Amino acid sequence: MSNEEIKTNFIHDIIDADLASGKRTQIVTRFPPEPNGYLHIGHAKAICLDFGTAEKYNGKCHLRFDDTNPEAEDEEYVQAIQDDIKWLGFDWGENLFWASNYFDQMYSYAVELIKKGKAYVCELSQEAFKDYRGIPTEPGKEPPGRQNTIEENLALFEKMKNGEFEDGACVLRARIDMASPNLHLRDPALYRIKRAHHHNTGDTWCIYPMYDFAHCIEDSIEGVTHSMCTLEFEVHRPLYDWILQTLEIFQPQQIEFSRLNLTYTVMSKRKLLELVNEKLVDGWDDPRMPTLCGMRRRGFTAAAIRNFCGILGATKVESISEIELFESIVRDDLNETSPRAMAVLDPIKVVLENYPEDQTETFELPNHPKKEELGTRTVPFSRELFIERNDYIDVPPNNKYKGFFVGREVRLRGAYLATCTAVEKDADGNVVFIACTYDPKTKGGSAPDGRKVKGTIHWVSAKHAVDAEIRSYDRLFTEENPLADKEKDFKEFIDPQSLEISTAKIEPVLAQAVPSSRFQFERIGYFCADLDHTPEAPVYNRTLTLRAPRK
């Protein structure tokens, strides 16, 4: 696998300039997940940028849980998020932080804002405030309470904190500009009353800071120099800056980049949740999901995901990347690293009529055609074998056909050359078994007389074969962009064939593999032993097929 070079991008240009000018002398970034769901490949892009940038500049990247909304968040996600980041190969070391650990500090900053006349308690209902905020093309109106004295606001805010108001009775607002063309500057809410049990602070607080107030302060406290986020926060940046400037505290620079979108998938947390809730997939770690746990179960590698994110880079252009690029990078990685083995997915029996009935022999086959260091494995061979049904045909369609037809000699990979002599069919014309003769002088697969054969096919010895459940996964949706059609629900575009379960004949080493091990099933694709896999009941997930010409 090529090491995932961090390409330069516009963010690094900014950092280079900041370092050159002396504005910054060290680089601190952060990845700030809200513990309210599982990480997906879109998050991986952010993780690679945040951690990758810190790595590139010998800086630090903090992992900070942005746990400011206890209603939405849950402890269950905290460990899963950490596991996923570690799996991707990043390490935050000692730098694990929680927004909730700053609640005291945030509260005093809010008090400070009030003292500066820059915040006030507003008793307008959420609904009523909409009226005052106005619409983009027209200025808003001054809400009642905006002219409260500092003392009044201080007292009211304290009451808010002390639980003297009902949930939603009032909020603390920044006093900025009710006529601003940027709606986020029309006196945004800073604190809301919400009696919810917090996983970290318990019932200490009944008021919680809003994202806009909390996030910039978290970054500032931690000395983050470059705070990267996605494009939709662009219009929040003036507020981010306003809060820190008004508070006169350390000011990180917020830099926005575009989200990762992929063809044939959806990325929004809400939509993924719909798939899970409606049981259209088998949970968050369904191998068709773009979640990191799903992709891991599918057999995709962390290196491929990192490499992919690195190749995509970062820009401010809204884009949708082709899944083909990701798949190509996965294949590159898996081709290098996966041991080979043989499995027959659609078996049909071959009988080598001149091979002794009770004989069994074994072959030591290399696990990788180009990497000797991956070693060899023992593969048993006997008179009856399984081969793929489509490796026999009555009449070859073209001269590229590799398989058997009557009279055709092919190579049984790593074993012998064999010639098809006859085929046995049932009343309906279905092939029951194929009769062949093998050439004992071709042991190992090459003929002493130097004759060439057109094809090499894979096989499994019938009496040694183990039945395995194969879960063949494919792209979840039939449309490149399942969200493009506004008339239809994206779930209508789910491909019913995105999971097909079958039973295969696999060679013994594949049964013995431990869960999560990856193989290339020769001539078929890349497979990964599922979490459910046991030697007695093997289960393999298809990660990807081998590259194949389009049908």
Next chain:
RNA sequence: UGCCGAAUGGUGUAACGGUAGCACAAGCGACUCUGACUCGCUUAGUCUAGGUUCGAAUCCUAGUUCGGCAACCA
């Protein structure tokens, strides 16, 4: 009709005033004990119009198109 942002082959990106390059995709071919891998070749791009300049994808102006923004979510 307000504000913010973005426009380079089919897709994702690079070029930082000096030969528009790379990868994926697509097509053709070679090689092959995997129709894989590998290798060779081909197709294809600077949103438009002006301007500055010896020279513009890059700077300026105007326009066009696309995206985001009106949670007590993040």
